[in-house]
Amino acid sequence: MKSTHLAVTVIAKQSNGAGNLLLTLESTSAHPLPAFTPGAHIDVHLPAGGMRQYSLCSATNASAYEICVRLDPASTGGSRWVHQQLLIGDRLTLSAPRNHFPLPDAPRTLLFAAGIGLTPLLVMAEALSKKQADFMLHLYLKCHDELAFAARLAALGERVVIHYSSEGDSLRTQIPADLRMPANSVLVACGPAGFMDSLQQRALEQGWQQDQLHSERFKSDNAPITAGDSFEVEIASSGARFIIGEEQSIAEVLEAAGIDIELSCEQGMCGACITGVLAGEPDHRDEVLSQKERAANDCIVLCCSRARSPVLVLDL
Ligand code: FES
Structure with a gap:
């Protein structure tokens, strides 16, 4: 069955940390945009054909959607088109939100994000904060000017720890104390493949079990091997x-x-x-x-x- 398509208009396009653009998308029809849950993403249909997936990063009850698009230097059209050609007032076609990265239910939640992998985890952190759940969000960035969503992160107070590799604080050099305490916890992570592999290795070394680990990668470094016996x-x-x-x-x-x-x-x-x-x-x-x-x-x-x-x- 084909998915429902949503028609939206770009009503804002603003810088959100070096290399990132935050797009605000409003329904072009009288119908409100469908609600979504933390971790959901949409497909954006590109005018030249094809689609790109972006996590929804607006508050889950907002009337408009927000997505944050990082300019990929190797972009073949998606992020480059958003950064260089898409204008405020342009119309876009989206898929309805889908969520294959839902927030698991656990007594304690550790959220680990690298770079723009923050987008789904920020919405999760806000949902956990709203219900006064026990959680911590660890964000890994190269340097200060990469920081996106500064005000929303600040509003989460001491639940957020930001690690800057330019200051020698990376997963490679330091294992946060939170990662040493797997009991009654889930570890939810989003970031590029290298970060995710490194995090998984360290988590397993610290005694985390596979079923406590939940993750979403930006994209496959290598497309899965699909060939095999007929x-x-x-x-x-x-x-x-x-x-x-x-x-x-x-x-x-x-x-x-x-x-x-x-x-x-x-x-x-x-x-x-x-x-x-x-x-x-x-x-x-x-x-x-x-x-x-x-x-x-x-x-x-x-x-x-x-x-x-x-x-x-x-x-x-
Ligand atoms: S089309 Fe994305 S998982 Fe198959």
Whole structure:
């Protein structure tokens, strides 16, 4: 099923820390924008084709959406277009919010962000603060001029610790005391792959268990390996079967057969194509499902994952 599209107008575009632009997007129709939960993202449709995913960073009850876009020096159109061509007053098409990075429920929450990975975690921190929950937000930046959302972070007071690598304070050099106390806690992290790998390694060394770790990476450094042995998928509603060749993805084969698959990142990261599995065993190759969801084997990411069993029956 295709997602709902939202029409919005850019009503503000402002600098938000070096290299970042904060966009405020208002509904162009009389309908309010859908509510969202902390950790949700939207797809922004680019005029030249394609989409980019951005975490929503406005307050969850705000009437307009905010997204913060960092200029990627290697940008092939997304962030470069936002920074250099998008103007206040321009209209954009968005997907409805999706949340594959929800805030887990735990007695204590540690939020670890690097750079612009702050965006989903800031909304989580504000939600935790509002319900007076026990949490800490650790933010890793290179230097002071990179700081985004300064006023909102200041409003969270002592719950926020900012680490500047220009001052010798990085995960590589120091392990925060909070990270040494895994009991009754969850660790929620967002940032580039190098930061996330380093954080995970340190957390495991400090006794954290995999099921306490929740994370979202900016993007895959390497697209997942989607090739493998061929297998069949069956569409539960029609009984139609399709062979997925060694070099093909399930999404590719089903789309070619005229079956609507919701796709966005096509890298196993955004969760747009998650589909229920009614029978068979998936071979999970994505970065979006949690350990628990993988173990349940009742859903699959169609753009990259495959099958361990000869046939997968999909809830389509
Ligand atoms: S399209 Fe993003 S996970 Fe499949």
